[in-house]
Amino acid sequence: MEFLSYLISGISLGSVYAIIALGYTMVYGIAKMLNFAHGDVIMVGGYVSFCAVSYLGLPGWLSVVLAMAVCTALGVVIEGLAYKPLRQATSLAVLITAIGVSYFLQNAAQLIWGASPKGYTPLIPTTNAQGEPNTLRLFGGQLSISYISLFTMGACIVIMVLLTLFTNRTKLGKAMRACSEDKGAAQLMGINVNATISLTFAIGSALAAVAGGLLCSFTTSLMPTTGSMPGIKAFTAAVFGGIGSIPGAFLGGILLGVIESLAKAYISTQLANAILFAVLIIVLLVKPSGLLGKYVPEKV
Amino acid sequence: MKKLIQKIKGLKKTTKVDFATYLGVILAFVIVNLLRTGGLLNRSLTGMLVPICAYIVMAVSLNLTVGILGELSLGHAGFMSVGAFSGVIAAQGLQASIPSAPARLVIAILVGAVFAAAAGFIVGVPVLRLRGDYLAIVTLAFGEIIKDLINCLLVGYDSRGLHMAFNISGSLTINDLGLEPGGMAIIKGAQGATGTTAISTFTAGFVLIMITLVVVLNLVRSRAGRAIMALRDNRIAAESVGVNVTKYKLMAFVTSASLAGAAGALYGLNYSNLAASKFSFDTSILVLVYVVLGGLGNMWGSIIAAAVLYILPEALREFADYRMLVYAVVLILVMLATNNDQLKALAGRILPKRKGAADNG
Numbered sequence: 001m002e003f004l005s006y007l008i009s010g011i012s013l014g015s016v017y018a019i020i021a022l023g024y025t026m027v028y029g030i031a032k033m034l035n036f037a038h039g040d041v042i043m044v045g046g047y048v049s050f051c052a053v054s055y056l057g058l059p060g061w062l063s064v065v066l067a068m069a070v071c072t073a074l075g076v077v078i079e080g081l082a083y084k085p086l087r088q089a090t091s092l093a094v095l096i097t098a099i100g101v102s103y104f105l106q107n108a109a110q111l112i113w114g115a116s117p118k119g120y121t122p123l124i125p126t127t128n129a130q131g132e133p134n135t136l137r138l139f140g141g142q143l144s145i146s147y148i149s150l151f152t153m154g155a156c157i158v159i160m161v162l163l164t165l166f167t168n169r170t171k172l173g174k175a176m177r178a179c180s181e182d183k184g185a186a187q188l189m190g191i192n193v194n195a196t197i198s199l200t201f202a203i204g205s206a207l208a209a210v211a212g213g214l215l216c217s218f219t220t221s222l223m224p225t226t227g228s229m230p231g232i233k234a235f236t237a238a239v240f241g242g243i244g245s246i247p248g249a250f251l252g253g254i255l256l257g258v259i260e261s262l263a264k265a266y267i268s269t270q271l272a273n274a275i276l277f278a279v280l281i282i283v284l285l286v287k288p289s290g291l292l293g294k295y296v297p298e299k300v
Numbered sequence: 301m302k303k304l305i306q307k308i309k310g311l312k313k314t315t316k317v318d319f320a321t322y323l324g325v326i327l328a329f330v331i332v333n334l335l336r337t338g339g340l341l342n343r344s345l346t347g348m349l350v351p352i353c354a355y356i357v358m359a360v361s362l363n364l365t366v367g368i369l370g371e372l373s374l375g376h377a378g379f380m381s382v383g384a385f386s387g388v389i390a391a392q393g394l395q396a397s398i399p400s401a402p403a404r405l406v407i408a409i410l411v412g413a414v415f416a417a418a419a420g421f422i423v424g425v426p427v428l429r430l431r432g433d434y435l436a437i438v439t440l441a442f443g444e445i446i447k448d449l450i451n452c453l454l455v456g457y458d459s460r461g462l463h464m465a466f467n468i469s470g471s472l473t474i475n476d477l478g479l480e481p482g483g484m485a486i487i488k489g490a491q492g493a494t495g496t497t498a499i500s501t502f503t504a505g506f507v508l509i510m511i512t513l514v515v516v517l518n519l520v521r522s523r524a525g526r527a528i529m530a531l532r533d534n535r536i537a538a539e540s541v542g543v544n545v546t547k548y549k550l551m552a553f554v555t556s557a558s559l560a561g562a563a564g565a566l567y568g569l570n571y572s573n574l575a576a577s578k579f580s581f582d583t584s585i586l587v588l589v590y591v592v593l594g595g596l597g598n599m600w601g602s603i604i605a606a607a608v609l610y611i612l613p614e615a616l617r618e619f620a621d622y623r624m625l626v627y628a629v630v631l632i633l634v635m636l637a638t639n640n641d642q643l644k645a646l647a648g649r650i651l652p653k654r655k656g657a658a659d660n661g
Contacts, residue, residue, distance in 0.1 A: 034433060082632055089639040092372065096592045099585055100631035107624040232440070232581065239437045268468045270490075274448035277441035284434055285426050 001142045006265045007258060012149035013218065014257020015156035019211040020234030021241070021249035022163060023204030029180040029244035030200045033091060036098040037078060039231015040105035041205050045071045045212030046222050047113055050120050060123040060213075067209040075205025076198050083201075084194065102228075109224040122217035124148045152214050159207065160250045167246065176200060180244065233260075236280050242293020251291060256280075318517045321600040325513065329506045336502075344614060352610050353505025354380075354567035357512045359590040359602040361559035364516050366588065367597030368525065369552040370532030371428070372436040374584050375443025379557040380564035381579035382419045383412030385450055387565025388493045388574070392486045393457050401499040408499075409508065409565045416561020417554050419446070424553040428546065443584055450576040451490045458483025492575030493568065500570040508566055509603075512559050516599060519555060528552045593634060 020042060027035045045067040052063035082101050086094045124147045135144040167173035178186040179196045187193050215230055216222050233256060241252025256276060263275040283291065308316070332349065335341050358380060365373045387408035398404050423442045430438055454465040454472060458480040465477055467489050474485045487493050519525050527548045530538035539545055568574050587606075594605030612630075616623035637643055 028433075034436075082636070085636050086639050088641075089635075092366070092592055092596070093635050093639050095372075096589055097632055097635040099589065100628050100635065103624060103628035103631065107628060111622070111625065232444075236437060236441065239434065243433070268452075270452050271448055271468060274445040277445050280441050281426070281438050284430060284438055288430055288434060 001139065002265075005143055005145075006261050008143075008145055008149060010258035010261025011254055012152045012257070013261060014237075014254035015152045016211055016214050016218065016253075017230065017234045017237045017257050018156050018250045018253025019159055019207055019214070020230060021237040021253045022159065022246060023207040023211075024235050025238040025241075025243055025246065025249040026163075026176075026200050027204045028238065030176055031083065031197055033083065033094045034098065034235070035204075036095065036231070037101040037105060038204065038208060039227035039229075039234070040102050040109075041071050041075060041078075041208040041227070042212040042215060042230065043109060043222075043224065043227030044074060044105060045209030046120065046216040046226060047109060047118075048209070049213045050118055050216070050222055053121055060121070064123065064210060064213040067213060068206045071205040071209035071212075072202045075201040075208075079198055079201040084197075106224045106228070113224070115224060117221040117223045120216040120220050120222045122148055122220060123213055124151055124217070148214075148217050152217075155210065155214065156250070156253075159210070160246065163203075163246055172196070172199065233276070236277065239290055240280050240283060242290030245290070245292045245294070248290055248292035255291075314521060317600070318521070321513060321517070321603070322510070324600060325506070325509055325603065332502070345611075348610065348614065349502040350500045350505050350570040351567060352607050353502065353509055354563040354570070355587065355590065355610050356509050356603050356606045357563035357566070358560055358587045359594065359606040360509075360512050360516055360599055361556045361563065362587050363591045363594070363597065363599060363602045364519070364552055364556040364559075366591055367595075368520055368532065369528055369549060369556075371549070371553075372433075372588075373439040373553075373556075374436050374581065374588070375423075375439035375441070375446075376556075376560055376587050377579040377581070377583035378423075378439075378443035378446035379416040379419055379560035380567065380583070381446055381450060381576060383416040383561025383564030384568030384574060384579070385453070385487060385493060385564075385576070386415035386561070387412035388496050388568045389455055389462070389486055391499060391565075391569055392484065392493075392496060393462055395497065401497075402501075402504070405499050405501075405504055405566075405569060408569055409504075409562045412565030412568075413558040413562040416564065417558035419561075420554040420557025421550070424550050424557070428549045428553060440581060440584070443579075443581060447576050447580060450487075450492075453487050454485075454489055455487040456483055456485045490575065490577075492573065492578075494573050496569065496572050496574065498570055498572055500566050505566055508562060512562075513599065515555065515559065519552075520599075524548060524551060589631065593631075 020038070024035065024038055027033065027038070045064075048067040048070045049060075049063040052058045052066045053060060056063075058066065078101055082097050083094060086097060135146045136150060137144050167176055175186070175191045175196050176199070178189065178191055179193050183193050186196075211230075211234075212227070216226070219226070234253065237252035237256040238249045239252070240256060241248030241250070243249075259279055260272050260276050263272040267275060287293075311319075332341070336346060336349075358376065362373065362376045365371055365376070390411040391404045391408040394404055394407060398407070423439070427435060427438050427442070452467040454467055454474055454477055456463045456474060456477040456479045460480065463477045463479060463483075465472055472489075474488045477483075477485075479485070485494065486496075520529075527538070527543045528551070530541075530543055531545060531548055535545065564579075590606040590609055591602055593609065594601030594603070613623050613627055616626055
């Protein structure tokens with residue numbers, strides 16, 4: 001039973017990673033860039049949702065919708081101002097710019113909201129009106145799952161399915177896949193490559209806002225650096241599953257969450273991150289393109 | 301005299317650049333020393349001299365991996381960390397047997413370099429099989445693992461020698477090492493190294509920079525260096541003419557790691573307290589920024605970028621809260637400006653065309 005509860009908390013944590021990783025992997029797939037600022041967009045999403053709840057008195061779900069709108073705009077603006085002029089530049093130049101954007105967002109957040117942690121009210125309160133914990137009890141109360149975990153897992157699956165349908169069934173999704181395969185050819189076929197890349201950033205940033213709300217519901221606190229570590233982990237999750245692949249990001253995120261949770265429970269809290277990264281290294285050495293990544297043979 | 305000028309003119313362009321780099325570093329050292337003895341440097345600037353030296357060495361060594369070998373490493377701070385803590389252990393452990401501080405510093409830097417080289421080898425053998433972004437993410441992962449492992453390390457020293465423990469459960473403290481009453485704690489887990497005798501000096505930093513430059517520039521201009529650069533430019537072509545990929549990649553990577561370790565030891569012995577969290581992903585990124593802004597493969601560029609960008613946040617101190625924001629904006633603007641085609645065309649028209657611009661690797 002104990003194992004099962006650790007497993008479930010791992011899956012729900014992994015669902016958050018998976019949502020972030022989906023954004024990472026989509027942006028990487030199409031723009032071929034590591035968007036290091038993605039983690040900080042999560043943080044901005046968290047703060048927007050926090051402000052909507054505490055200053056405007058909006059309900060939790062509405063605050064997340066607001067955060068999604070703000071983050072979408074932010075993502076498109078960042079892409080237009082910082083990344084678009086660098087389309088032809090080396091990948092390192094884009095990487096450094098992304099780092100600059102990440103520093104910028106973190107420090108701007110620190111100026112606006114201060115460095116001290118803010119208390120975040122979880123989207124689904126931990127206790128209900130009667131003061132009982134908001135959990136689902138199974139096996140005669142031996143196993144309890146909080147509603148927020150259930151909600152997170154559900155949200156992750158819904159997002160995954162919607163994204164897969166979007167990329168496989170819609171015209172815009174087709175354009176995205178075309179751009180990620182060959183930008184030049186896509187342009188010749190009449191696809192507006194720049195608009196498609198902006199759309200990808202918009203979707204990725206909206207997902208980051210959702211992830212921000214869910215992540216802060218788990219940690220219940222919010223700081224300017226809140227997004228950086230989950231951002232790095234989600235990036236590892238995306239690579240783990242095979243970067244550029246949507247099911248890969250989902251699988252990588254869940255596995256990463258489970259590994260982290262089990263390592264914390266059974267091996268060592270301090271070394272949980274080290275174990276997580278060690279597993280990543282082993283997987284990449286055995287399967288260099290990630291779990292579900294496509295192997296692309298080099299042409300000479 | 302005329303003969304000498306003739307001789308200098310006859311040198312290869314790369315040799316001239318190298319000599320200018322050495323000369324520039326020596327000149328900078330002399331000027332800074334003169335300013336310091338003249339009392340023209342304020343306290344905060346004097347305190348920054350050793351870290352600047354350490355970061356210059358870091359930048360030059362990372363440039364070897366990123367600029368010359370062409371592989372993106374995001375875990376360079378991990379090697380610095382290995383060097384720093386092994387150096388601190390060596391320097392503190394030898395306090396009784398070697399009273400001379402400079403001698404201990406030299407030994408500590410050597411120990412740091414050797415341990416970091418070993419770490420570089422262990423990391424490099426599997427990692428260098430990967431390519432591009434995958435290699436980047438694995439170096440990042442190694443950097444984080446090294447940080448976490450050092451966070452669990454407990455080291456103490458007494459008359460019976462060194463004592464080490466590995467705090468996996470998180471419940472051990474320095475008292476569990478069973479040190480004798482006169483013993484001293486060197487590394488206290490997450491607190492890091494405490495009570496270290498700071499023995500690093502600016503002169504040592506200068507000497508380390510010079511050694512680093514000699515090692516890196518000679519490697520780059522040698523047969524091995526040309527093989528490494530051939531791998532960067534076209535791995536398959538290089539392999540097909542018989543360049544041993546693993547050997548040369550490892551050579552560059554391990555050299556880079558060991559120099560980072562030496563820089564770490566210099567850095568670590570400059571402070572009485574040092575936590576492993578100092579060498580996080582952010583530090584790796586910071587050094588990478590120095591390298592990219594200084595110019596990939598350009599050693600003097602790295603030196604200048606490291607020195608200027610280390611001082612810049614301090615110089616922006618009057619903007620107080622806004623300084624990191626300004627730093628971020630400067631970073632983005634520089635990247636946008638250096639990659640702007642119109643600006644590049646403008647620069648090409650204003651500046652005279654450089655002869656042999658293609659061969660300054």
